[in-house]
Amino acid sequence: MVDRGLLLVLSGPAGVGKGTVCKALRERMPNLVYSVSATTRNPRPGEVEGVNYFFKTKEEFRRMIEQEELLEWAEYVGNYYGTPRPFVESMLDAGRDVILEIEVQGALQVKKKFPQGTFLFLAPPDLEELENRIVGRGTETEDVIRRRMEVARSEIELMDHYDYVVVNDEIDCACERIEAIITAEHLKKDRQVHKYMKWLKEVT
Amino acid sequence: MVDRGLLLVLSGPAGVGKGTVCKALRERMPNLVYSVSATTRNPRPGEVEGVNYFFKTKEEFRRMIEQEELLEWAEYVGNYYGTPRPFVESMLDAGRDVILEIEVQGALQVKKKFPQGTFLFLAPPDLEELENRIVGRGTETEDVIRRRMEVARSEIELMDHYDYVVVNDEIDCACERIEAIITAEHLKKDRQVHKYMKWLKEVT
Numbered sequence: 266m267v268d269r270g271l272l273l274v275l276s277g278p279a280g281v282g283k284g285t286v287c288k289a290l291r292e293r294m295p296n297l298v299y300s301v302s303a304t305t306r307n308p309r310p311g312e313v314e315g316v317n318y319f320f321k322t323k324e325e326f327r328r329m330i331e332q333e334e335l336l337e338w339a340e341y342v343g344n345y346y347g348t349p350r351p352f353v354e355s356m357l358d359a360g361r362d363v364i365l366e367i368e369v370q371g372a373l374q375v376k377k378k379f380p381q382g383t384f385l386f387l388a389p390p391d392l393e394e395l396e397n398r399i400v401g402r403g404t405e406t407e408d409v410i411r412r413r414m415e416v417a418r419s420e421i422e423l424m425d426h427y428d429y430v431v432v433n434d435e436i437d438c439a440c441e442r443i444e445a446i447i448t449a450e451h452l453k454k455d456r457q458v459h460k461y462m463k464w465l466k467e468v469t
Numbered sequence: 470m471v472d473r474g475l476l477l478v479l480s481g482p483a484g485v486g487k488g489t490v491c492k493a494l495r496e497r498m499p500n501l502v503y504s505v506s507a508t509t510r511n512p513r514p515g516e517v518e519g520v521n522y523f524f525k526t527k528e529e530f531r532r533m534i535e536q537e538e539l540l541e542w543a544e545y546v547g548n549y550y551g552t553p554r555p556f557v558e559s560m561l562d563a564g565r566d567v568i569l570e571i572e573v574q575g576a577l578q579v580k581k582k583f584p585q586g587t588f589l590f591l592a593p594p595d596l597e598e599l600e601n602r603i604v605g606r607g608t609e610t611e612d613v614i615r616r617r618m619e620v621a622r623s624e625i626e627l628m629d630h631y632d633y634v635v636v637n638d639e640i641d642c643a644c645e646r647i648e649a650i651i652t653a654e655h656l657k658k659d660r661q662v663h664k665y666m667k668w669l670k671e672v673t
Contacts (some may be wrong), residue, residue, distance in 0.1 A: 386658070391668055421665050429653065430661035442656055449633065449653035452646055454590070459635035461625050464595055 267360035269449050271296075272353060272379060274365050275443075276372035277387030278420040282433045286387060288364040289436050290443055291335065298356045300365040303329065306394040319349060337367065337374035348375065362447060369420045376426060383450050385443060386427040389417075391435045471564035474502075476557060476583055478569050479647070481591030482624040483617065486637045490591060491570040493640050494647055502560045504569040507533065510548040523553060531611050541571065541578035552579065560628035566651060573624045580630060587654050589647060590631040593621075594638045 275290075277283055291297055303319040305326050314320055321329070326345040329335050338347030348365060354361045365375065365382075368372055376384060424430060429446050434440045450456075479494075481487055495501055507523040509530050518524055525533070533539050542551030552569060560567045569579065570585075580588060602612050628634060633650050634671040637643045654660075 289525055323650060358598060364673050385586060388665065390659075418669060425663060426656060427658050429656045430658050430665075442652060445652035447650040448646060448649035448655060452633045454628060454631050454634050457592070458628045461592065461628060461634075465625060467620060 267358075268451070268456065270357040270360050270363065271447065272357060272363050272375075272382040273443075273447065274299075274367060274372050274375050274382050274384045275387060276367050277433075278367050278389065278417040280417075280464070281387050281389050282436070282439075283366050283368075283387055286362065286433060286436055286439050286443070290364065290440050293440055294362075294394050294444065294447075296361065298361045298363045299303070300348055300353055301362050302346055302347045303335070303349050305318070306346075307430040318433060319352075321345075333378075336365075337371040340370065350378070353379075369423050373423065373426060383429070383446065385438065385446065386424050386430045387433050388424070388430050389420070390432055460465045471659065472655070473564075474561040474563070474565045474567060475568050475651065476561060476569065477501075477647075477651065478571060478576050478579050478586050478588045480571050480589070480606055480631070481593060481637075482593065482621040483572070484621070485591050485593050485638070487570050487591055488641075489574075490637060490643050490647070491568060494568065494644050497644055498566075498648065498651075500565065502565045502567045504552055504557055504567050506550055507539070507553050508548060508550045510550075510557075511667050513572035523556075525549075537582075540569075540582050541575040543575060554582070557583075573627050577627065579631060587633070587650065588631040589639050590628050590634045591643065591652065592625070592628070592634050594636055 270427065275287055281450065286310075287299075301315060301319060302315070303313055303321050303326065305321055305323050308314070308318070308320050312318065323354060325346065326338075326347070329347070330338060334350055335347040336350050338345060340346075348367070348371075353363050353365070367375065372384060374418055375382060431442045431446070473551055479487055479491055490504075495503060505519060505521070505523060507525050507530060509525055509527050512518070512522070512524050516522060528544075530551070533551065533553065534542060536556050539551040539564065540554050540557065542549060544550075552571070552575075555568070557567050576588060579586060594611065609617075635646045635650070
């Protein structure tokens with residue numbers, strides 16, 4: 266019997282470095298499966314069905330919504346984007362850990378549909394640093410920056426819905442923390458005890 | 470403000486290698502504080518008060534029991550042994566992680582008095598291996614061995630009271646697993662979120 270994999274949901278405020286950490290993590294942990302999103306937008310040159318995205322028509326996507334086949338979904342610039350549950354479930358059943366990198370609202374949707382996931386909030390070292398990252402992106406107006414700060418603040422208030430807070434001070438350090446969390450989650454009693462109970466039944 | 474330390478309770482069946490793993494762990498993690506027991510037995514040559522044990526008279530020990538100053542205690546061959554709570558609390562307050570290596574019944578006592586601890590069950594790779602370890606200790610009679618196996622079985626059934634199950638297949642692997650658990654426990658949301666909430670209050 267294969268131990269079921271973990272669904273790791275990596276989320277956090279805009280600009281905190283989710284994509285960079287996720288990419289580094291996948292290089293460090295080649296066995297980690299990256300959740301593939303479904304979308305109704307057209308494939309771009311080089312994009313491969315089932316690798317970059319599952320490409321769907323709007324009708325197909327709406328059917329997936331109705332049949333609750335999505336862990337989360339959103340509409341963005343006239344197209345649908347979402348996380349197909351069957352892909353994730355099949356990987357977990359095969360004992361693979363799956364990582365899903367997603368913005369905060371999406372993570373909350375996933376939590377409702379898959380509360381047994383492990384929810385990681387990637388956090389800035391402090392709010393000043395976050396402000397630097399938001400401001401440092403380009404030559405934005407004060408209004409844009411203020412709005413981004415407000416968004417970041419409300420996102421930090423959402424931390425409470427997560428299991429772990431991982432500070433993204435250095436990419437390698439953040440990855441090491443996430444690796445430790447993955448190891449620890451696999452060692453949780455509820456994931457281990459059934460093996461011993463089975464042995465007990467066999468020897469008695 | 471210093472983050473409070475973790476109380477790690479390392480327990481498991483007799484013969485599983487608690488002492489060996491604990492010793493290796495302390496060498497790998499010099500900042501880890503080893504909980505010092507109190508005892509009414511006489512000091513042996515070379516034993517240092519406050520390092521090996523807190524040496525107490527029986528009257529002192531009974532007073533500690535009455536005043537609930539012990540996280541657990543037991544009587545063994547006419548002497549008392551126990552874990553003084555004030556020492557543990559002062560180390561945790563100073564931000565130090567404390568490890569307490571203890572047999573299963575003691576761990577259950579600690580859990581009642583300090584449920585916020587992290588309870589690690591050190592487990593044999595499988596029951597056959599546990600049986601080998603129990604038999605392999607010496608030239609015990611069949612009865613002794615059978616009784617030990619029964620004890621081990623009932624201890625494994627106690628796994629359910631623990632947070633994590635750490636298989637002791639190789640000492641270094643077991644230590645790495647425990648280190649990962651310590652890292653992950655420090656990253657749990659409840660331990661992190663107050664810092665960010667404080668920052669939020671400061672910037673708004």
